[in-house]
Amino acid sequence: MIFRVTVKLGDKLAVAPTQVLPLAENRFADWSAHLFTAERKQYLIVANTKSLYSVLMPARGITNDQLFVERFLECLQADLENDEVGQIFQRILQPNCGQCHFSKPLNPAVTTSLNDLVLRAKLG
Known part of the structure; x- marks a missing residue:
């Protein structure tokens, strides 16, 4: 599974990817993630890189990559x-x-699409 993270999210998770991996062969296993703040709370939006099917979840308590993956899989399921x-x-x-x-x-x-999804999440 590939997680494409923004710099802001990478800082929170203490993950600093150095390269852009090619799109996963299994399109269901490729996700793009972004951290944002709304009403003074942090949230994560994780969208399938190809379809943009999105999961919105609170970022509270997610402090490393392992917790991120675990919480994302729970929310996705x-x-x-x-x-x-x-x-x-x-x-x-x-x-x-x-x-x-x-x-x-x-x-x-993809980053622009994530920003659009964040804007919609903040409005809705």
Whole structure:
């Protein structure tokens, strides 16, 4: 699984990726993540790099990469089950959870899309 993190999130997680990894072969295993503040609270938005299916979660208590991955997978599974597609997690995502790699963002278009999603999250 690949997590493409912004500099701001990398600082929070003490992760400093030095390269941009190519898009994962399994598109379900490639995620872009950003840290933002709304109403004086920190949140994380993690979006599938290809489809932009997004998970929004509080950043409180997430202080390293391991906690980030654990909390993200919990939230992703809950969101998929809520969307009535929970079988995707067990069948497609769970087998890819063993190895996690951190990368710089793929390209400016994905970063712009994350910023748009953050703006919508703050408004809604």
